[in-house]
Amino acid sequence: MIKKSVIHEACLAHNQTSITNIQEVLDGLATSKRNETKSSVGDKYETGRAMIQLEEEKNHQQLSNLLAAKAVLTRIDPKEQHQRVQIGSLVQSDQGNYYIAIGIGKLKVDQQVFFVISPKSPIGQLMMQQTKGATIVFNKRTINILKIF
Numbered sequence: 001m002i003k004k005s006v007i008h009e010a011c012l013a014h015n016q017t018s019i020t021n022i023q024e025v026l027d028g029l030a031t032s033k034r035n036e037t038k039s040s041v042g043d044k045y046e047t048g049r050a051m052i053q054l055e056e057e058k059n060h061q062q063l064s065n066l067l068a069a070k071a072v073l074t075r076i077d078p079k080e081q082h083q084r085v086q087i088g089s090l091v092q093s094d095q096g097n098y099y100i101a102i103g104i105g106k107l108k109v110d111q112q113v114f115f116v117i118s119p120k121s122p123i124g125q126l127m128m129q130q131t132k133g134a135t136i137v138f139n140k141r142t143i144n145i146l147k148i149f
Contacts, residue, residue, distance in 0.1 A: 002110055004090045004149050007099050008078035010109045011116055015070050015102070022063045029056050069102040076101060082148050085127045087119050090149040095141060100124055 033052045076088040085091055091098040097114045099107075104116035117124045126136045127145070134145045 001090075001092060001097075001147070001149070002112055003078075004099070005078040007090060007107070007109055007114055007116075008073070008076060008101070010107060011099065011101055011104060012070075012073055014104055014107065015066060015073060019063065019066045019070065022059050022066060026056065026059050026063070029059065072102050083131060085130045085145070085148055090114075091127060091145055092147040092149070094144045094146060098123075098127065100127065 029052055033049065072087070078088065080088060082089045085100060087100055089100045091100065097112065099114050099116045100119050101116055103118040103121060107114050107116045119125070119128050123138045126138055130136065130145055132145055132148055136143050
């Protein structure tokens, strides 16, 4: 099994890449808004600016969510070992490996697949506070918890 700190670093890198991408989109939108010139048809100008504004708002919300996720990740100590599943736990099961942190989804690290999930997700809620040897049922699938790191 790969070290939890390596998975944690991969999550931080994934999060930072997403933040950088959103910031680049926002920079591009700001440039588009500045370059939008008023034409003789005023409605076209207003529609264009309104569409840019909506796109900006959507991207600001995504950026806010990513920054909140980054804050969650920075509070996790990947060296800490757990007896029960909690935020920051790496769970090895017979159905795959789960890192309880933020909602990223499937993440491949060193040729291994990990499901990086939020403790608030449906499967995360079922796993929380479980111990080694516990069994949960998710989407009609039985998941046996083999180890918790």
